[in-house]
Amino acid sequence: MKRAEVVLVPIPAMGHIVALVEVAKLLVQRDDRLSTTVFIMHPTLDPSTTKYTQILAASTLPDRMQVINLPNLESIKPETKGRNWLTSLVKGQKSHVREYVSRIRNQSELNPDSPRIAGFIFDTFATGMKDVPNEFGVPWYVFSASGAAFIGSMLHLTALHDEQGVDLTELKNSEDELGIPCFAHPIPAKLLPSMVFEKESQTTFLEHARILTEARGDGGDLLSGEFNNYTDIMEWLDDQPPLSVMFLCFGSWGSFKEKQVREIAIALEHSGHRFLWSLRKPSQNGKAKSPSDYENFQSILPEAVEIKMDYRKDFYGDNEIIVSSEDILKAIKSVMEEDSEVRKKVKEMSRISEKNVGGRRIFILFIRSSS
Numbered sequence: 001m002k003r004a005e006v007v008l009v010p011i012p013a014m015g016h017i018v019a020l021v022e023v024a025k026l027l028v029q030r031d032d033r034l035s036t037t038v039f040i041m042h043p044t045l046d047p048s049t050t051k052y053t054q055i056l057a058a059s060t061l062p063d064r065m066q067v068i069n070l071p072n073l074e075s076i077k078p079e080t081k082g083r084n085w086l087t088s089l090v091k092g093q094k095s096h097v098r099e100y101v102s103r104i105r106n107q108s109e110l111n112p113d114s115p116r117i118a119g120f121i122f123d124t125f126a127t128g129m130k131d132v133p134n135e136f137g138v139p140w141y142v143f144s145a146s147g148a149a150f151i152g153s154m155l156h157l158t159a160l161h162d163e164q165g166v167d168l169t170e171l172k173n174s175e176d177e178l179g180i181p182c183f184a185h186p187i188p189a190k191l192l193p194s195m196v197f198e199k200e201s202q203t204t205f206l207e208h209a210r211i212l213t214e215a216r217g218d219g220g221d222l223l224s225g226e227f228n229n230y231t232d233i234m235e236w237l238d239d240q241p242p243l244s245v246m247f248l249c250f251g252s253w254g255s256f257k258e259k260q261v262r263e264i265a266i267a268l269e270h271s272g273h274r275f276l277w278s279l280r281k282p283s284q285n286g287k288a289k290s291p292s293d294y295e296n297f298q299s300i301l302p303e304a305v306e307i308k309m310d311y312r313k314d315f316y317g318d319n320e321i322i323v324s325s326e327d328i329l330k331a332i333k334s335v336m337e338e339d340s341e342v343r344k345k346v347k348e349m350s351r352i353s354e355k356n357v358g359g360r361r362i363f364i365l366f367i368r369s370s371s
Contacts (some may be wrong), residue, residue: 004118012044042072139216152182172197267328
């Protein structure tokens with residue numbers, strides 16, 4: 001079994017290091033295929049953080065997890081570099097991270113049992129190292145120790161500056177209230193982070209916010225066909241009448257052989273309803289294609305319909321009960337009929353989820369299998 005290595009890079013401040021160290025622990029505890037490496041930059045922000053890193057280095061870490069202290073860059077300190085010291089530190093440590101990651105990759109190439117580099121997780125303010133994962137051809141993600149509201153405010157302030165030409169420094173002594181979409185209520189503009197009000201630090205703040213949009217999240221690679229497919233799906237959904245689309249998804253283990261796929265396809269065709277189908281390739285030989293072009297769509301399932309309670313699939317063998325197209329068609333009708341109870345429940349869930357997903361309403365259908 002090939003293992004994967006995830007590299008995590010926090011900024012050298014207590015709350016940020018602790019948060020990403022805990023993330024690294026969770027990753028190796030959740031999946032025994034994963035290994036994690038946490039890089040600690042030096043110098044740290046304050047003596048208490050330095051003490052924590054020393055304790056961390058001496059502590060017993062979970063299997064498949066390591067913490068690497070990067071060289072101490074004595075020439076880069078908060079008191080000598082001012083408000084841009086962190087940018088200088090990240091830039092100065094980039095070559096050291098690249099060197100260590102090269103070793104991991106080389107070891108993986110020499111030893112099949114060694115983990116391969118799968119991706120990077122950067123602290124919000126360590127994204128200046130994004131060139132390193134780009135060079136190795138692996139995705140990178142962002143972890144915010146400050147929470148989603150802070151990220152949302154960063155993006156909103158950047159939009160005000162870049163798109164509307166707002167001079168954020170003028171808000172320093174403003175008595176106006178500022179509406180930020182990720183906050184429940186407007187806040188006094190003068191209570192924004194002080195770094196926003198000074199030109200030098202503001203430049204760094206906005207730069208980090210812009211870089212966040214480059215992170216590789218669920219939307220996929222902007223240069224890949226997957227992202228283009230995702231965009232096509234969203235555009236297609238927007239063109240459909242409200243409450244008119246079914247979504248079929250069978251989970252991470254939900255691949256089917258050709259016979260079962262055919263039964264589902266027949267039911268969908270006979271139903272006459274619009275649908276999206278997330279269809280995985282079968283785990284064994286014989287590729288099956290969905291009648292829908294939208295194969296990679298992912299979503300959260302708010303409602304389900306029981307089709308067959310005695311359905312069972314043996315993931316490690318060939319024994320599989322086939323659910324007929326007739327049974328599937330009955331379930332589709334129970335979802336899509338105007339007066340059905342299921343439709344009423346899904347409609348209510350759609351109202352709730354609509355607030356979070358921008359108004360696209362989708363009906364859900366999937367087969368519940370016995371374990």
